[in-house]
Amino acid sequence: RSVNRISMGVQTFDDRLLKSIGRRHSAQKAREAVEILRRAGFENLSIDLIFGLPGQTLKDVERDVMEFLQMDLPHLSIYSLQIEPESVFGKQGVHPCDEDLEADMFEWIIRTLKESGYEHYEISSFAKPGRYSQHNLAYWQDRDFFGFGPGASGREQGQRYHIDSRGQRIPEETDGPFEALMMGLRTQFGVDLSSFREKYGWDPGRRYADVIKRYAPHFCEQDGRLFLDENGREILNTILVDMLPEESCE
Template identity: 35%
Template sequence: MTHDASAPPLIYGGAAQSPRAALAVLPPLALYIHIPWCVRKCPYCDFNSHTASPVLPEEEYVDALLADLDQDLHAVYGRELSSIFFGGGTPSLFSAAALGRLLKGVEQRITFAADIEITLEANPGTFEQEKFIAYRALGINRLSIGIQSFQEEKLKALGRIHNGDEALQAAGMARQAGFDNFNLDLMHGLPDQSLDDALSDLRQAIALKPTHLSWYQLTLEPNTVFWNQPPALPEDDTLWDIQEAGQALLAEHGYAQYEVSAYAQAGRAARHNLNYWSFGDFIGIGAGAHGKLSHPDGRIVRTWKTRLPKDYLNPAKNFQAGEKALPNEELPFEFLMNALRLTQGVDSRLYPERTGLPLESLAQRRLEAEQSGLLQVEPSRLAATERGQLFLNDLLQNFLS
């Protein structure tokens, strides 16, 4: 595939930049691969996903992904990949042969860490035992399974293609396919959901013994069916009761909360997502994928790729739709928007290491956030208080330029 390798010019925000310190150590590097097709678009989903045709253009898309990656290699600087994440859409719609060719092509271009984490998103309605055994044989060693609910009426309300029985069987099938590390995605605050309904779903998920649970509240996002035709959602008091009781239940069963909506057994936090939240680097390839890459001279550049699959597959169009070098004044917010999602925050030394800016440049705004009770008074860490975690947007306002 011969896409034009030229890229749009860098967009700089604000006035002329004062120089930033060179980065002595570049962050860990991850790869995000976006596969944009689903069997059916869910009414709550605002991700870049599109209803699949009967025959997917697997070969053409894999060719495009590798050509896209080739154009980003100049910014990799010989680093190795610590993790890969196949997101979507529904990546498990692709055959093992297509994903195998893609992974082989990626490894020919970038060295894999010896303990690389490779995650594939999958939905219960796409589970085929032989296909998942083949995925595991490729080196994919972690699954993220989109359950959302085990209750038939809730699944129908969410527009999901699987039923309750398929949701229950998915974890067992993952284990039989050789996956000993997998996440279950579960929502709460669903249409007409009671506290008992929500806890029933959570107990069922815990009983399946996943190593990781993503448990988060349904929100109505613009440009979705639910935004234009909102369902009847639980009252705020019920939502608060669900949150409190659910967190207690997860803790009781050994699932430690390490991020706003992420809970894991000991040693099983998602390394790929931890890299995002600690302001690590990631290449993003695929339709609509985003990336963030640091350079030795101190530049930190965000990129985004052409969104529509038909445009991404069009040789006359660029893969890259745009890029932006982050200016100094945006870095405090950019860094903390990620780091403060972690319940334990991050070591304060990570701020200068990842941004090239002195920690002292945060001092005044940090003091104000501490005095408001939203940021912990802890010199060696940047971490939200319990109240700050509840009012994270308010906390982050302190660091907006």
């Protein structure tokens, strides 16, 4: 029970905000669920939180993180709210959080969790030393994983797929090398260059030499791995756009 991780989508401990984003559970129900799992012997627990919610303040985020710390859980995934045009919020015309406020929120989150002994080992993930999400590491380290049930996604022999409502596997278009770089650079472990060259037949350090030079203060190469420092991971999307072929950016 201490090996397999259970992750719970709490999102926030503020009932007002939970209601505003259409969640059916309450903050108290989330707290009770954590305690039920603990009493049942499950110790390897993680929760998901969201920041940048409509109407959320920095103080709201601080309360959410402090409540997580009081729970003394080994892992936290915390994401900024992304509003896509075809999502419910997008169709409702909900405006995204002010960029400066969102940046302040994330900087406070990183600083507070690191001061509390958590490793910021992936852009949106924090863990007590060594308590990384083994399931998610499969995504980030270019390994295969299985998806089960309608709506799930997986990858087998490098081919991504999703499962439709009839339970059928539907192959998805996959750019394996770029995906491996994108996912690996999200983490503090980066990309294993030897494994990458063996698998894909080319060296990202050479192909993207200009981009690496452009962002030189953030790129590091050590023990055969190419990785970004913490500030570099915060601007990963910008770096990845510069890595895309010109025709992909049109």
